[in-house]
Amino acid sequence: MEALGEALLRVKDLHTSFFSGNAEVKAVNGVSFKVLPGETFGLVGESGCGKTAICRSISRLIHAPGKIKRGEIHYRGAEGAVDILRLSDEAMRRLRGREISMIFQEPMSALNPVIPIKTQIYEALDPKLSKKEKYLRSIELLRLVGIPSPEKRMREYIHQFSGGMRQRVMIAIALAGNPRLLLADEPTTALDVTIQNQIMLLINSLREKLRMSMILVTHDLSVVSQMCDFVAVMYAGHIMELCDTVTLFAAPRHPYTYGLLGSIPREGSRRLESINGAPPNLADPLPGCPFAPRCAFKENRCEGELPDLREITPGHRVRCFFYQKLDGLEGFIDQQSRQQSQAPVEQRYLAQEAPRT
Ligand SMILES: Nc1ncnc2c1ncn2[C@@H]1O[C@H](COP(=O)(O)OP(=O)(O)OP(=O)(O)O)[C@@H](O)[C@H]1O
Numbered sequence: 001m002e003a004l005g006e007a008l009l010r011v012k013d014l015h016t017s018f019f020s021g022n023a024e025v026k027a028v029n030g031v032s033f034k035v036l037p038g039e040t041f042g043l044v045g046e047s048g049c050g051k052t053a054i055c056r057s058i059s060r061l062i063h064a065p066g067k068i069k070r071g072e073i074h075y076r077g078a079e080g081a082v083d084i085l086r087l088s089d090e091a092m093r094r095l096r097g098r099e100i101s102m103i104f105q106e107p108m109s110a111l112n113p114v115i116p117i118k119t120q121i122y123e124a125l126d127p128k129l130s131k132k133e134k135y136l137r138s139i140e141l142l143r144l145v146g147i148p149s150p151e152k153r154m155r156e157y158i159h160q161f162s163g164g165m166r167q168r169v170m171i172a173i174a175l176a177g178n179p180r181l182l183l184a185d186e187p188t189t190a191l192d193v194t195i196q197n198q199i200m201l202l203i204n205s206l207r208e209k210l211r212m213s214m215i216l217v218t219h220d221l222s223v224v225s226q227m228c229d230f231v232a233v234m235y236a237g238h239i240m241e242l243c244d245t246v247t248l249f250a251a252p253r254h255p256y257t258y259g260l261l262g263s264i265p266r267e268g269s270r271r272l273e274s275i276n277g278a279p280p281n282l283a284d285p286l287p288g289c290p291f292a293p294r295c296a297f298k299e300n301r302c303e304g305e306l307p308d309l310r311e312i313t314p315g316h317r318v319r320c321f322f323y324q325k326l327d328g329l330e331g332f333i334d335q336q337s338r339q340q341s342q343a344p345v346e347q348r349y350l351a352q353e354a355p356r357t
């Protein structure tokens with residue numbers, strides 16, 4: 001299908017809202033991006049900016065009071081290209097799990113506490129497999145995600161697993177249908193730092209091994225620098241900056257990206273200060289750029305008009321009238337870390353962990 005080009009997934013002008021009484025929270029407000037085959041696409045931004053709403057829209061798991069209002073989500077499935085938002089419920093059920101899988105923020109809310117994990121893995125497997133094949137494949141999956149004694153553990157319930165092991169179980173279930181696109185929504189937030197690194201490494205090695213594409217939602221920019229090829233920086237339901245990862249760190253051009261990267265330069269002083277203020281109320285949006293109230297570079301125009309997401313150099317898009325004010329400011333990546341970001345992910349994590357001892 002023409003809409004997809006070389007992409008595996010293309011989201012076009014997606015609008016998803018949550019309704020409460022007369023209020024409409026515009027969680028996703030006209031978002032467009034594409035994910036290429038084998039690519040890891042990062043979605044970053046502060047809490048409440050719409051990252052989970054995008055993932056749930058792609059897998060059509062937005063429930064009342066939420067609604068996907070409009071947009072297109074083109075996906076190249078095994079049986080050809082489809083627009084996910086126009087599939088029947090039955091066709092979507094087949095796609096979900098089989099082709100597009102999601103690892104949720106909180107495994108306990110995504111897994112059933114009263115059913116042994118074996119049954120939950122079986123449900124995610126191809127129904128055409130025999131019972132014996134399902135058993136063997138479940139063991140293989142649990143081994144793949146690093147769960148010891150899978151024959152015994154698959155008869156257990158999720159509360160019998162530690163936090164890290166629960167996340168591994170969820171990854172095994174997400175992989176059961178051999179998906180081509182994995183939506184990993186902050187897959188490690190509930191875990192301690194050492195386990196977080198282990199799970200990230202695991203996800204990444206499985207993604208490479210199984211040749212999946214991934215949308216990775218994270219607050220953690222070091223994870224972005226190490227795992228993502230392309231990144232969308234979200235703010236208040238909008239993409240503010242969209243580019244490859246090296247550009248994001250070397251030459252960010254949206255003031256919010258600067259803020260997210262840890263510090264924001266003030267005009268005049270060029271001194272780095274931390275970003276002030278809080279995200280806007282999505283139920284009562286301001287007419288202009290949603291970041292304007294917190295922006296060190298704003299001018300009158302910013303408060304009355306929302307800038308477009310403009311391509312400023314090939315492949316680098318920024319939603320800011322005054323992005324050129326950031327020209328000449330240092331990026332956040334030095335030569336050493338840039339070289340590191342091109343090394344295999346295992347080496348990068350080892351390099352990162354070394355100074356902690
Ligand atoms: N079920 C819901 N009912 C009402 N509002 C919701 C619901 N889910 C999300 N929202 C609202 O939609 C907006 C986007 O939420 P979303 O969960 O997508 O944010 P997020 O970027 O994933 O945040 P976090 O980093 O905290 O997970 C928020 O303002 C949130 O309050």
Ligand SMILES: [Mg+2]
Pocket residue numbers: 051052053105185
């Ligand atoms: Mg979320």
